[in-house]
Amino acid sequence: MSDARKNVGKKSMKYKMLKGAVLIVLICLAIVFVFPFLWMVSTSLKSLNEFYKEGIHLFVKDVRFDNYVKALTILPFLTYLKNTLLTTLIPVTFTCISCSMVGYGFARVHAPGAKILFFVMLSTMMLPSQVTMIPNYILFKNLGWLDSLYPLIIPSMFSSPFYVFLARQFYMRMPSNLEDAAKIDGCGAFKTWFYVYFPLTKPILATIAIFTFIGCWNDFMGPLIYINSDKYKTLALGLRSFVTQYTTDTNLLMAASIVVIMPCILIFFFCQKYFIQGITFTGVK
Secondary structure (H helix, E strand, C coil): CHHHHHHHHHHHHHHHHHHHHHHHHHHHHHHHHHHHHHHHHHHHCCCHHHHCCCCCCCCCCCCCCHHHHHHHHCCCHHHHHHHHHHHHHHHHHHHHHHHHHHHHHHHHCCCCCHHHHHHHHHHHHHCCHHHHHHHHHHHHHHHCCCCCCHHHHCHHHCCCHHHHHHHHHHHHCCCCHHHHHHHHCCCCHHHHHHHHHHHHCHHHHHHHHHHHHHHHHCCCHHHHHHCCCHHHCCHHHHHHHHECCCCECHHHHHHHHHHHHHHHHHHHHHHHHHHHHHHHHHCCC
16 A cells, blocks of 8 residues: 555656646746737837837836827827728628538538539638739729728628638537428528527637637738728728838837737637637637
8 A cells, every 4th residue: 555655646746747847838938928018018118218228128117108199199090990990890790601601501511512612612721812912903903992991891701711611610510400400390501500500609600700800900911902091091001100211119109009909819818718619619729
């Protein structure tokens, strides 16, 4: 009995030491990843003279909260915010609906050539966005959409191959008894999806919504290519106004950047429960 207890004690001690080592490594990695954000917060509260001092100093001697006021008033922030909300919330809503519908079709509707069509759709993920940049620009120019919000809203409203893949994996793991019961009640494919399956897909919809929100909210390349007028600029493009040919107001730029990225951080923390459930239930690692 004493030898068995010693072995158990040794195993318990090894487990505690391993757990402690893993915890230390995770803390170190967390510090590494959080440091840039802390530097942003510190810089946003500094004056330019204090910022240009040699070395990296997180502690602020002369705290300047008015940097946030200047950053939000020196530019038409409300106009940029309105445009960003339009180019974000509309695509998020329609993307969740369209990806869910298409994913359900690939998972539950058995049609000839459905698998081939699904693999063709997935193959489009191999095309980098730079390849389609010029054709899209020519298309939107011919449609008369340049210098408007249409190129940022309309294409983003429809299904994305990766999100359709996530929705399909989610639907494939749901019980088919629900579909059979809906057929007995006289529901077709659309009603079965809308009334039976769609209300049960909150985790995957939250995952798609988070990805789409972050992608549209932080989109810089799209507005840079298609937008010229100040009245159509988004927040991501508006931040570029702090960088001029001769000077850069780094403290104001960091203050505005923190305000811009806060919605993404808050949404991720409040929705991470559904986000983790959606990724886990799809089987994607």
